[in-house]
Amino acid sequence: MGFDLTSAQLLKILEPQKGEYSDSFLKTKQLKPSHLGLGGIPPQADGLAGIATREIIRSHVISFALIRRLRFGKGAEGDAAIRVLVMATLLNAMARSDSELYLRANCHLAEASAPVVRLDRRQGDTLELAAITIQQADLLLEQAYGIASGYGVEWQGTTLHVTGNPTVFGAAADGDGN
Numbered sequence: 338m339g340f341d342l343t344s345a346q347l348l349k350i351l352e353p354q355k356g357e358y359s360d361s362f363l364k365t366k367q368l369k370p371s372h373l374g375l376g377g378i379p380p381q382a383d384g385l386a387g388i389a390t391r392e393i394i395r396s397h398v399i400s401f402a403l404i405r406r407l408r409f410g411k412g413a414e415g416d417a418a419i420r421v422l423v424m425a426t427l428l429n430a431m432a433r434s435d436s437e438l439y440l441r442a443n444c445h446l447a448e449a450s451a452p453v454v455r456l457d458r459r460q461g462d463t464l465e466l467a468a469i470t471i472q473q474a475d476l477l478l479e480q481a482y483g484i485a486s487g488y489g490v491e492w493q494g495t496t497l498h499v500t501g502n503p504t505v506f507g508a509a510a511d512g513d514g515n
């Protein structure tokens with residue numbers, strides 16, 4: 338849960354990221370691992386176990402009015418096809434977000450009820466819908482891309498390879514001195 342790092346090691350970790358920090362932060366005399374987002378709060382058996390809230394609400398909002406404003410220079414049908422692709426991408430991200438209860442590290446949630454999906458319609462009317470599954474979202478995204486590709490959309494994709502910082506790996510400890 339912690340990191341045993343020297344000041345020199347912390348500065349080495351900070352070096353590639355220093356453009357992301359303010360000048361006043363960079364002049365900090367006593368840099369700590371937590372200043373760089375390293376470390377965690379170890380679990381405790383007493384007290385509130387780190388949670389002090391009655392309710393956590395996760396919500397997603399998609400504005401159809403905003404999506405309708407998007408233009409891509411592909412004519413009415415092409416722009417509509419690309420807007421559907423944008424919407425399908427957002428729905429896919431929502432389905433994947435809702436498929437897990439991860440809020441942040443070491444914070445495990447228990448749902449009080451099934452997710453509610455509500456479409457706000459005109460004049461205060463609403464429509465309850467079944468939540469989209471990942472499989473449905475994947476199919477929708479595939480179909481939307483198939484149509485949008487006819488209007489010049491190319492989905493090339495990239496692979497992001499991440500290599501962890503060996504200094505951080507070597508300094509990690511589980512809180513028991515291990």
